[in-house]
Amino acid sequence: MLLLTGGAAPGAAHQRGTVPAPGPVTVVGAPLVHTFDLDVPGDLVEGRWTVTGDRAAAVPYDGVLEPVGVVSPDLAEALVVEYGRVDAGGEVLSWHDAGTLARPQTYGHALATSPAVSAGTPTSIPVRVSLPDPGPLTALPGQVLTVEARFAISYLDDGSGTSQGLAVTGLWPWWLAVAAVLVALGALLSRARRAPDDPSQHAGPGTPPATRP
Numbered sequence: 001m002l003l004l005t006g007g008a009a010p011g012a013a014h015q016r017g018t019v020p021a022p023g024p025v026t027v028v029g030a031p032l033v034h035t036f037d038l039d040v041p042g043d044l045v046e047g048r049w050t051v052t053g054d055r056a057a058a059v060p061y062d063g064v065l066e067p068v069g070v071v072s073p074d075l076a077e078a079l080v081v082e083y084g085r086v087d088a089g090g091e092v093l094s095w096h097d098a099g100t101l102a103r104p105q106t107y108g109h110a111l112a113t114s115p116a117v118s119a120g121t122p123t124s125i126p127v128r129v130s131l132p133d134p135g136p137l138t139a140l141p142g143q144v145l146t147v148e149a150r151f152a153i154s155y156l157d158d159g160s161g162t163s164q165g166l167a168v169t170g171l172w173p174w175w176l177a178v179a180a181v182l183v184a185l186g187a188l189l190s191r192a193r194r195a196p197d198d199p200s201q202h203a204g205p206g207t208p209p210a211t212r213p
Helices: 073-078 174-194
Strands: 002-005 025-028 032-035 043-053 059-067 080-086 092-100 123-131 146-155
Touching: 025 059, 025 146, 032 043, 032 123, 043 059, 043 146, 059 123, 073 092, 123 146
Parallel strands: none
Antiparallel strands: 002 146, 025 043, 032 146, 043 123, 059 146, 080 092, 080 123
């Protein structure tokens, strides 16, 4: 599973002084930056990213908006995230709720689709962040209401040129743990069904082992 982020903010690989390996899916777009005004109900900002592929075969991916740097928990919970569904020309046809900046949903979940991209068919992903109700928020002296966010995508690549399955974003790693537990449990049950029944395992103390005729 590989993770890429759109925008100029450096990722973990850049911070270590290395360059991330190229992959079949890339995302391009400027970071979304906005200072929200508590006196303007519905204050919003829009951003747009482009997801492209470099293979003829469609590569499944998914993405999510993630904040860059520290955002006040109250502000992050109050900011509503939406992803846009576009037509062939890139015009937004409809906006779909994707939770809050504190608990965002993935692009595929919000649009009820399984995104995939191939060479020659880039996907435009509009993102909108708004503050519908600034009432519960109170700006404290020195509090910064500027938010920076970027669209991060993940994809599953098996290295053969035909990626399979849908990637899981890094915000929900518990899915990987659940899958690992289920796989391990299935293996144990399978071995238990295949193992022959040994009467000696059920005999009480002092009982001689059973003999075969």
